Amino acid sequence: MPSIAKPIATHPTLQRNALGLTIRDYEGSMSTLCAGCGHDSITAAIIRALWELDTQPHMVAKLSGIGCSSKTPTYFLSGAHGFNSAHGRMPAIVTGAAAADRDLLYIGVSGDGDSLSIGLGQMCHAIRRNIRMAYILENNGVYGLTKGQFSASSDIGSKSKRGEPNRMAPIDPVRLALSLGATFIARSFSGDKEQLVPILKAAFAHRGFALVDVVSPCVTFNDHEGSTKSYKHTRKNTLRATQADWVPPQSEILAQISKSGTTSVTMHDGSVVNFSAVPKDYDPTDRRKVAAYLDDQPANAVVTGLLYIDPNAPDMHELGQSSPTPLRDLAYEKLCPGSAELDRMQEEFR
Amino acid sequence: MPARWSTLDIDMDVVNALLDEKFAGKKALRESNHKALLLGYQYAKEHFECPLPFRLEKMDANKDKILIDGNTATALGAIYAGCTVAAWYPITPATSVMDGFKGFCEQYRKDPETGKNNYLIIQAEDELAAIGMVLGASWNGARAFTSTAGPGLSLMNELLGFGYYAEIPAVIVDVQRVGPSTGMPTRTQQSDVMMAAYASHGDTRHILLFPANPNECFHFAVKAFDLAERFQTPVIMMSDLDIGMNDWVVPRLTWDDSYKPDRGRVLDAEDLEKKIGKFQRYNQEDENFVAARTLPGVSQKGAYFTRGSGHNKFGGYTEIPDEYQEVMDRLKKKHAAAAKFIPEPEYVPREGAKFGVIAMGGCDPAVREALDQLDRQGTPADYLRIRGFPFGDVVERFLAKHDFCFVVEQSRDAQLRSLLVLETAVSKEKLRSVLVYGGFPLSSRHVVQGILSQI
Numbered sequence: 001m002p003s004i005a006k007p008i009a010t011h012p013t014l015q016r017n018a019l020g021l022t023i024r025d026y027e028g029s030m031s032t033l034c035a036g037c038g039h040d041s042i043t044a045a046i047i048r049a050l051w052e053l054d055t056q057p058h059m060v061a062k063l064s065g066i067g068c069s070s071k072t073p074t075y076f077l078s079g080a081h082g083f084n085s086a087h088g089r090m091p092a093i094v095t096g097a098a099a100a101d102r103d104l105l106y107i108g109v110s111g112d113g114d115s116l117s118i119g120l121g122q123m124c125h126a127i128r129r130n131i132r133m134a135y136i137l138e139n140n141g142v143y144g145l146t147k148g149q150f151s152a153s154s155d156i157g158s159k160s161k162r163g164e165p166n167r168m169a170p171i172d173p174v175r176l177a178l179s180l181g182a183t184f185i186a187r188s189f190s191g192d193k194e195q196l197v198p199i200l201k202a203a204f205a206h207r208g209f210a211l212v213d214v215v216s217p218c219v220t221f222n223d224h225e226g227s228t229k230s231y232k233h234t235r236k237n238t239l240r241a242t243q244a245d246w247v248p249p250q251s252e253i254l255a256q257i258s259k260s261g262t263t264s265v266t267m268h269d270g271s272v273v274n275f276s277a278v279p280k281d282y283d284p285t286d287r288r289k290v291a292a293y294l295d296d297q298p299a300n301a302v303v304t305g306l307l308y309i310d311p312n313a314p315d316m317h318e319l320g321q322s323s324p325t326p327l328r329d330l331a332y333e334k335l336c337p338g339s340a341e342l343d344r345m346q347e348e349f350r
Numbered sequence: 351m352p353a354r355w356s357t358l359d360i361d362m363d364v365v366n367a368l369l370d371e372k373f374a375g376k377k378a379l380r381e382s383n384h385k386a387l388l389l390g391y392q393y394a395k396e397h398f399e400c401p402l403p404f405r406l407e408k409m410d411a412n413k414d415k416i417l418i419d420g421n422t423a424t425a426l427g428a429i430y431a432g433c434t435v436a437a438w439y440p441i442t443p444a445t446s447v448m449d450g451f452k453g454f455c456e457q458y459r460k461d462p463e464t465g466k467n468n469y470l471i472i473q474a475e476d477e478l479a480a481i482g483m484v485l486g487a488s489w490n491g492a493r494a495f496t497s498t499a500g501p502g503l504s505l506m507n508e509l510l511g512f513g514y515y516a517e518i519p520a521v522i523v524d525v526q527r528v529g530p531s532t533g534m535p536t537r538t539q540q541s542d543v544m545m546a547a548y549a550s551h552g553d554t555r556h557i558l559l560f561p562a563n564p565n566e567c568f569h570f571a572v573k574a575f576d577l578a579e580r581f582q583t584p585v586i587m588m589s590d591l592d593i594g595m596n597d598w599v600v601p602r603l604t605w606d607d608s609y610k611p612d613r614g615r616v617l618d619a620e621d622l623e624k625k626i627g628k629f630q631r632y633n634q635e636d637e638n639f640v641a642a643r644t645l646p647g648v649s650q651k652g653a654y655f656t657r658g659s660g661h662n663k664f665g666g667y668t669e670i671p672d673e674y675q676e677v678m679d680r681l682k683k684k685h686a687a688a689a690k691f692i693p694e695p696e697y698v699p700r701e702g703a704k705f706g707v708i709a710m711g712g713c714d715p716a717v718r719e720a721l722d723q724l725d726r727q728g729t730p731a732d733y734l735r736i737r738g739f740p741f742g743d744v745v746e747r748f749l750a751k752h753d754f755c756f757v758v759e760q761s762r763d764a765q766l767r768s769l770l771v772l773e774t775a776v777s778k779e780k781l782r783s784v785l786v787y788g789g790f791p792l793s794s795r796h797v798v799q800g801i802l803s804q805i
Contacts (some may be wrong), residue, residue, distance in 0.1 A: 002389065019491070058650045061490070079650035085482070086512055092479040096486025096494060099435045099470045104490075117661045122482070125475040316470075323466045327434040328491035328645075330468050331784040332611055335432040337458045339605040342430075346602055349416035 038190030038216030069111035069138035090117025141229035159226030242305035427571025436482035509548025522784030537789025631665035692738030720797035
């Protein structure tokens with residue numbers, strides 16, 4: 001793969017978005033991951049979602065930890081600043097970056113190793129703070145980069161490549177997020193682009209922490225018979241709970257949605273998430289109903305879709321009542337009290 | 351008490367004013383205390399020889415001084431430096447730095463136009479996260495800091511190495527306490543120095559500042575932000591419990607309104623517009639071996655990948671030895687170049703001095719008193735108070751000039767002495783130690799005894 005360079009020329013008939021950019025303008029470097037890796041499909045979905053959203057590439061910051069999935073920010077949006085941090089530490093870095101500038105779109109890419117073991121604490125607290133970011137957890141049930149150890153999302157009974165079964169209970173990021181008060185929770189599958197792209201668009205529009213747990217099979221270490229995160233097992237056991245589509249603000253489709261009576265949720269920026277398939281008694285804005293629904297499904301079902309959303313919860317900046325101007329852009333004169341004030345206030349220290 | 355006041359000939363108006371202050375809301379107590387005061391005063395005047403041979407005299411020798419603790423002064427420094435993001439985890443004795451910062455933010459950082467806060471303080475879930483938040487905010491162009499103590503700094507080692515290698519500014523205040531491990535959280539020590547200088551695995555070196563009192567805590571805090579952004583690297587201000595949590599009489603803090611924050615080498619939109627070709631993050635360093643950086647959210651032309659993994663001067667991933675070493679060698683020179691920007695040591699020579707005495711931080715008052723005493727006893731010594739790391743020419747010359755020097759410090763393993771041996775041309779036989787590390791602030795008699803016993 002790395003020996004093949006990307007062509008420089010763009011096909012003249014390639015479609016352009018509202019910014020006049022083609023989808024190629026949202027790509028990054030050539031992937032060095034294994035052929036058939038689920039992560040590359042997710043990367044393609046991210047690229048498509050950003051292109052369809054007319055996102056300005058430089059207004060995105062893409063961050064990751066360490067692992068195969070954490071390599072992927074290089075493979076999309078070369079026009080955006082990237083940050084490949086330490087293992088499990090991406091949530092803290094994003095929190096600081098978001099604190100400095102509330103206007104950028106933050107995309108955090110992580111894996112089940114990075115997020116559910118060493119990074120478990122940081123992910124949980126980023127959820128609690130409701131940092132405005134899209135957190136894409138590329139979940140393959142294995143430590144790919146270090147060659148095949150079980151991860152914390154490995155199901156009981158799932159077998160390693162050597163045939164060893166995992167005996168410890170898995171951590172389910174969706175259930176965990178639900179109990180932590182996450183304001184946007186989705187699960188999808190790297191092989192289901194039709195479902196994943198709208199979910200990503202909604203995640204990018206969400207004004208808070210958007211968890212997208214994507215089952216993303218590892219062809220080299222966890223795609224064998226006996227693995228519960230293989231392509232075969234996932235396709236067989238996927239249960240599409242909801243199908244959600246993201247509708248931009250001020251579009252003609254909005255009018256149609258309000259008439260048709262389907263479940264739709266209005267986001268903070270005026271866009272709408274429209275659910276075209278929602279099971280009976282399922283309310284994606286009711287945390288308890290979502291939990292009950294998940295409890296009711298068969299044990300090995302991989303429940304997918306945009307499962308929970310709260311578009312109104314305040315994010316970190318709302319909670320902190322912070323300046324509408326990004327903190328990093330505030331003029332120094334606004335921040336320094338000056339010498340006269342220093343003289344005056346020191347009287348209290350006498 | 352009142353008897354003593356009349357025998358000392360104290361100014362009664364002052365005493366009455368103090369009583370009024372103390373019992374401000376309690377009329378009954380105020381009145382009864384005033385009565386007791388008067389009765390005692392009169393009794394003493396009638397029954398004792400007043401005033402005694404020694405007495406109190408009203409004066410204003412502290413006219414240009416204030417009474418303040420180091421942590422409050424540090425927080426004030428962060429405000430004046432224009433810091434907008436703070437992330438922290440509570441730990442004794444550093445917590446009051448953030449308490450102070452929060453209070454000053456509430457006082458000075460509510461925007462009169464928007465009514466919103468021109469700051470964000472995040473109580474992190476641990477120190478691993480706190481330093482991550484500081485790095486993320488600094489990477490994205492805000493001035494950010496954290497305050498902690500030894501155990502927290504231990505946790506921060508991993509990302510301090512990241513900040514060093516990826517060249518990201520960060521300001522860390524370490525209010526040192528007794529270690530190792532949980533140690534004695536309410537006692538003072540200077541035993542984080544080696545860890546702070548070399549924090550993290552691999553070849554790393556950090557910029558350190560050693561304030562000696564709350565006045566320096568204020569000024570050095572401001573300096574820390576300038577250094578961090580100028581050199582694109584973590585800067586650790588090594589305070590300690592004695593300085594941080596006690597009230598000290600220090601000279602009034604002063605501020606030059608012409609101060610402009612040194613944001614370091616940052617290419618803005620205009621610079622990038624003129625740029626041809628891909629931005630090369632770690633290339634074209636200046637005379638201080640610092641390469642220009644860019645901020646997210648400005649221009650596609652400035653986009654680059656920040657990584658802790660091996661990288662070349664273009665900012666690309668590398669495993670090629672020469673490319674890796676080229677960057678690492680520049681980082682070593684960059685750290686050394688910071689010596690010219692660090693506060694110079696304080697040099698106090700004495701006529702006839704036969705040896706030198708070196709100290710840092712809160713040891714200063716006791717060392718000065720000890721040197722006065724030694725001078726009177728006929729043993730004058732030159733004094734050098736080191737105020738930061740890397741060490742510069744002044745330190746080297748002081749070491750070269752003396753046949754031997756005492757390094758007075760508060761750690762069992764003589765950490766400042768160790769750092770001097772590693773980082774200067776001095777031969778270690780020339781350095782003798784005076785070590786006082788039981789947890790109490792330094793006393794001059796320890797210094798005098800320690801020196802006299804070794805000459």
